[in-house]
Amino acid sequence: MDQQELHRWEGRCIQEEPPACRAGCPLGVDGRLFSQAMKRHDLAAARLVLEKSMPLAGIVGRLCEAPCEGFCIRKDFGGAVALGDLERYCLGAGPGRGKGLRLPGRDKRVAVLGGGPSGLVAAFELARKGYPVDLYHLGAQPGGWLRTLPETRLPAAVLDEELRFLHSLGVTFHAVPDLDPGLPALAGTEACYLGRDGDGAIALLATLSAPDEVTFALERPGTFAGGIAAGDHPQRLILSVSQGREAAVSIDRYLQGASLTASRVLLRHGRTELYTDTTAVTPQPRVAAAGHGGYSGDEATREASRCLHCQCLECVKHCVYLAEYGAYPKVYARRIYNNSAIVKGIHQANRFINGCSLCDQCRALCPNDFSMAELCLDARRQMVREKRMPPSAHWFAISEMRAAASETALIRHAPAQKTSRWLFFPGCQLAGIRPAQTLALYRHLLALDDRTGLWLDCCGAPAHWAGREEELAAMLARLKALWQEMGEPPVLVACSSCRKLFGEQLPEVTTVSLWSYLRHKPLPPARATTVPLAISDPCSARHDTETRQAVRDLAAAIGQELSPLAMSGELTECCGYGGLMDNADPALAAKVARARAAQSEAPLLTYCAMCRDRLATTGQMTLHLLDLLFPGDADAASLPPASLSSRREGRRSLAADAGRLHGEEPAGGGRPGDDLLLAIAADVAARLEERRILVEDIRHVLSAAGRSSSFTHRGSRRRLAAGRRGEVTFWVSYRLEGSVHHIDGAWSHRMTIGTEDGP
Amino acid sequence: MKLSFIPEDMDWVCEPCGLALQPGMAELFYLGNVFRVELPMCPGCGAVLIGEELATGKMLQVEQLLEDK
Ligand code: SF4
Ligand code: SF4
Numbered sequence: 113m114d115q116q117e118l119h120r121w122e123g124r125c126i127q128e129e130p131p132a133c134r135a136g137c138p139l140g141v142d143g144r145l146f147s148q149a150m151k152r153h154d155l156a157a158a159r160l161v162l163e164k165s166m167p168l169a170g171i172v173g174r175l176c177e178a179p180c181e182g183f184c185i186r187k188d189f190g191g192a193v194a195l196g197d198l199e200r201y202c203l204g205a206g207p208g209r210g211k212g213l214r215l216p217g218r219d220k221r222v223a224v225l226g227g228g229p230s231g232l233v234a235a236f237e238l239a240r241k242g243y244p245v246d247l248y249h250l251g252a253q254p255g256g257w258l259r260t261l262p263e264t265r266l267p268a269a270v271l272d273e274e275l276r277f278l279h280s281l282g283v284t285f286h287a288v289p290d291l292d293p294g295l296p297a298l299a300g301t302e303a304c305y306l307g308r309d310g311d312g313a314i315a316l317l318a319t320l321s322a323p324d325e326v327t328f329a330l331e332r333p334g335t336f337a338g339g340i341a342a343g344d345h346p347q348r349l350i351l352s353v354s355q356g357r358e359a360a361v362s363i364d365r366y367l368q369g370a371s372l373t374a375s376r377v378l379l380r381h382g383r384t385e386l387y388t389d390t391t392a393v394t395p396q397p398r399v400a401a402a403g404h405g406g407y408s409g410d411e412a413t414r415e416a417s418r419c420l421h422c423q424c425l426e427c428v429k430h431c432v433y434l435a436e437y438g439a440y441p442k443v444y445a446r447r448i449y450n451n452s453a454i455v456k457g458i459h460q461a462n463r464f465i466n467g468c469s470l471c472d473q474c475r476a477l478c479p480n481d482f483s484m485a486e487l488c489l490d491a492r493r494q495m496v497r498e499k500r501m502p503p504s505a506h507w508f509a510i511s512e513m514r515a516a517a518s519e520t521a522l523i524r525h526a527p528a529q530k531t532s533r534w535l536f537f538p539g540c541q542l543a544g545i546r547p548a549q550t551l552a553l554y555r556h557l558l559a560l561d562d563r564t565g566l567w568l569d570c571c572g573a574p575a576h577w578a579g580r581e582e583e584l585a586a587m588l589a590r591l592k593a594l595w596q597e598m599g600e601p602p603v604l605v606a607c608s609s610c611r612k613l614f615g616e617q618l619p620e621v622t623t624v625s626l627w628s629y630l631r632h633k634p635l636p637p638a639r640a641t642t643v644p645l646a647i648s649d650p651c652s653a654r655h656d657t658e659t660r661q662a663v664r665d666l667a668a669a670i671g672q673e674l675s676p677l678a679m680s681g682e683l684t685e686c687c688g689y690g691g692l693m694d695n696a697d698p699a700l701a702a703k704v705a706r707a708r709a710a711q712s713e714a715p716l717l718t719y720c721a722m723c724r725d726r727l728a729t730t731g732q733m734t735l736h737l738l739d740l741l742f743p744g745d746a747d748a749a750s751l752p753p754a755s756l757s758s759r760r761e762g763r764r765s766l767a768a769d770a771g772r773l774h775g776e777e778p779a780g781g782g783r784p785g786d787d788l789l790l791a792i793a794a795d796v797a798a799r800l801e802e803r804r805i806l807v808e809d810i811r812h813v814l815s816a817a818g819r820s821s822s823f824t825h826r827g828s829r830r831r832l833a834a835g836r837r838g839e840v841t842f843w844v845s846y847r848l849e850g851s852v853h854h855i856d857g858a859w860s861h862r863m864t865i866g867t868e869d870g871p
Numbered sequence: 872m873k874l875s876f877i878p879e880d881m882d883w884v885c886e887p888c889g890l891a892l893q894p895g896m897a898e899l900f901y902l903g904n905v906f907r908v909e910l911p912m913c914p915g916c917g918a919v920l921i922g923e924e925l926a927t928g929k930m931l932q933v934e935q936l937l938e939d940k
């Protein structure tokens with residue numbers, strides 16, 4: 113990812129766009145943040161929010177006509193949040209103004225003509241930037257029409273306080289009998305602002321042409337004008353203030369010799385890209401003030417609580433992974449970018465990048481199609497290319513994939529057939545988790561069409577998810593060659609992930625969803641459950657409408673009652689295995705599975721073996737569709753999830769059984785340690801599972817015990833043996849009783865001892 | 872600084888050699904890095920014992936740190 117791509121990504125996430133109120137405020141006051149502070153009745157914090165964007169808040173906040181309310185998202189649900197009244201309450205009841213900050217002094221002087229609101233604000237903005245300002249006004253005191261307001265609207269003391277504050281910032285007030293742009297005193301100043309909303313503005317106005325609508329520049333260089341003269345204008349105050357500020361921005365640019373328009377932040381006039389979901393918002397009427405003097409404290413708090421706290425976070429609200437890291441995709445894009453830019457030091461975001469399940473729910477939810485999946489997969493590929501992918505991140509899944517694609521792989525036409533009309537591809541997870549049902553399913557498929565071949569293999573999804581492009585390409589080339597040798601029959605795919613991968617990576621291979629195929633054939637004697645089930649679509653079926661429908665049709669055809677599940681179909685969620693999340697961040701993956709399972713009161717029904725087992729691990733009753741179509745003797749719902757070791761074993765036994773259909777006997781001899789007698793208690797087995805140590809790893813180590821790296825404890829007769837398999841050294845702790853190895857523990861490490869290539 | 876991981880209980884014997892383990896300096900390698908560490912070692916064949924605590928604790932931490940570097 114380069115800078116430009118980063119900006120493209122960042123631009124797609126609109127979470128940081130302003131809320132409607134802020135976009136609708138000509139000063140950009142953050143009504144959302146203000147409401148939050150008001151809701152806590154933290155008036156000091158609320159005032160700070162105002163002062164951050166509002167010049168001379170004591171005056172402006174009391175008088176503002178609140179055009180923001182016209183944009184407030186709450187307006188259709190009981191009326192806009194009364195930001196104007198809340199501001200008045202805050203300024204009246206809260207603490208006074210804080211100390212103003214003034215930038216270091218500059219030597220160019222600015223003159224402001226007119227003591228109305230726009231002139232005062234222009235003077236404020238320029239003085240803050242360090243310019244000495246001379247403000248010329250009619251009458252004894254500056255303020256213009258502000259001085260005509262009743263005490264209840266603008267106490268004279270507040271106006272005076274703000275004027276003293278202006279003075280402290282470096283504004284000098286001059287009472288003059290006449291406001292004339294030809295004033296001799298202006299000779300020494302380098303820029304001049306003419307307030308059209310001050311007293312005597314009428315006379316002044318006559319001498320002026322209309323200023324530019326954005327910069328408020330007049331034709332004569334260095335002169336600017338703004339402010340609403342008409343006394344009956346419905347937004348006289350706020351527009352005057354806004355124009356005074358915009359003119360001050362121009363004057364600053366002018367004095368620095370900069371362009372008045374280049375990369376100028378324009379007023380939004382309510383325009384914002386922020387998306388706010390309002391489907392769950394219930395109407396709530398605006399709080400009316402009981403007394404005449406505006407809100408009471410309690411009323412203000414209640415009114416502020418009506419603020420919807422507008423924001424997007426559509427993706428984060430539904431994704432445990434996105435929520436886990438405390439921010440949202442715009443921030444995440446930068447984290448990922450920074451991570452890849454690190455030359456020396458720790459890549460803090462590696463786990464984050466590898467933690468995404470690549471399920472793309474975010475893209476389905478995002479109003480702007482932001483895909484964390486795409487971002488993370490790109491980053492993984494880059495890490496692999498640059499040889500900085502942590503070797504352990506996807507190690508287990510990749511070694512599983514390699515085993516499934518070699519040791520337990522098999523491809524055959526149907527028994528006694530020389531061609532295939534169909535090729536059944538169960539996928540390595542179904543084969544490993546439910547070998548017996550897979551075989552029953554294959555027999556059923558043979559009964560439907562005796563020219564249905566069988567293809568046991570891995571589709572390569574783990575290599576894809578791990579960002580290993582080369583390894584994926586090699587897998588795909590091998591799969592394609594095998595398929596061609598079989599005469600290119602359509603492939604009946606059971607697993608949605610396999611089907612998605614084939615579709616994306618090997619589009620020349622025709623795949624047919626197994627479930628759509630079954631849907632149109634006579635069904636085996638199935639068994640519906642007595643309780644309704646909620647279908648949890650696998651995340652890889654998000655865009656496979658046909659399969660999703662076929663599964664629902666199958667359920668209906670066997671009389672299975674279904675119960676709805678909110679996040680399903682295109683919005684479905686991952687079980688925590690997708691994208692190898694479970695490899696890179698098992699704890700988070702478990703949290704994802706728990707969150708998914710908790711969404712349904714009804715037991716779940718799925719058609720992905722991995723989903724079934726992961727959801728079942730959470731304790732939620734979960735069935736695989738095959739459990740209904742091919743009910744065995746066991747109560748399928750209570751089947752414990754298959755252990756990692758038993759999955760390997762399952763693939764092995766399925767391959768052997770499939771071979772037997774062809775009269776082939778599995779090659780004898782077996783693997784090292786196959787004949788050893790092991791005893792492994794349940795708690796030990798659970799620890800092995802957590803550490804991803806297979807029983808066959810233990811057998812491998814024990815088969816060489818006694819020859820090297822093996823030790824005996826003299827006191828307890830406990831034994832320890834170590835052996836290296838691939839990238840990992842495994843240690844087994846055990847006691848020998850007769851010929852039985854009682855395993856009491858096992859652990860592993862990736863470091864090598866003595867030399868770089870192992871002990 | 873000398874890195875040392877000698878367990879309290881050193882009552883271990885190397886099975887092939889029949890010799891009692893003693894503290895010895897071993898080298899641990901990972902991703903192009905080397906650490907010299909004192910570990911229980913067979914004085915005969917040089918075999919090194921890595922206990923559960925070390926493997927799942929310090930060693931794992933260092934591995935992960937190096938992987939993220
Ligand atoms: S859905 Fe997520 S990625 Fe999309 S704009 Fe909202 S916060 Fe950003
Ligand atoms: S509901 Fe709150 S955040 Fe949303 S526009 Fe209204 S005041 Fe602003």
Ligand SMILES: [Zn+2]
Pocket residue numbers: 885886887888889890913914915916917918
């Ligand atoms: Zn020895």
